[in-house]
Amino acid sequence: MIMNKTAAGILLLTLMATGAACSSEPKASTSSPAPTAATTTAPQATAAAQTQDAINLKGYIAARIAQEKADFLFAEAKSKDGKLILNPVAADSKDKAVKFLTSYYDATMADKVATHYLTDQKADNAIVTNTQPFFPTNLLATKKEDITYDAANTKDQVSFTTKDGVTFTTKKVNDTFVLAEAVKK
Template identity: 75%
Template sequence: MTLKKTTAGVILLSIMITAAACSSEPKQAATSPTPATAATAAPQATPTAESQDALNLKGYIAARISQEKIDFLFAEAKSKDGKLILNPVAADSKEKAVKFLSSYFDAALADKVATHYLTDQKADGAIITNTAPFFPGNLLNTQKQDITFDAANTKDQVAFTTKDGVTYTTKKVNDKFVLADAVKK
């Protein structure tokens, strides 16, 4: 409750300061800056393209998040008798599961993942999920230093290989990376 009051107070204070700043007339500078003061002003940063290292990290993080979402959707909810079932967020349908996964996976891979985990069996009115992993390795057990990024990575595709020999490929869809493939070599 205190956090809500504090947040509301900060927002209200911000609005009041903004309104006061907008309503006052702009003051004209009496003189233009001298060359000495102009030279001491901080240089303006120009927008630059993201480095490939930053893009590689985004691709790696996207792949890790996609595997977390698999656990959330297929390995978190349990029936009364302890069987893993499809998380109710997917409303007990493959279509909703694929739609959910499509935010983290390439569309074709999202469908393959859902098909792998969803079974024909039900418990407590929910679909029982397959406990066998879809991917050949668990990226969540790795750290950034355990992987090697592909030298051919681009701004739209990032591939990396874990020390266990699993190669993950992420690609940019709607300006964010999603997992497109994972294979063990």
């Protein structure tokens, strides 16, 4: 009986080894030819296009967030008499406002935005802000379908134009897109 179990075990191992050896042999294919260089580069080109589309979307979203943060800083807080004032997160200082904005804008643009909004007036011990918008269009009112991306966009810079002719440019700083320019053409 032990002999039968041993023989059955050896037979089973032999079958498993033979099956494994047969399954690892290359099989001749008659159904389709091997991929050529043309068929293997097409998916890569499509993947690169999708990657640039994703980068473009990141640039667009970064510009929207930048405009939202400017609204948060300069157009949200009000004094007791209803005047728009610098949001207290900036602690009533242009330097702190610029520092806050540099997370969303390049340094030059952050300074331009702060300079535009901050006035010499005070209300409730806070700086009164300019009510005129800095941006030539309200990007927050657009949808991604309302914009056209520049064909020359790269992984480090994205430009796009709104339907009303305003071109926004974002660039990568420390692996994050920040708004660098907003110009009406």
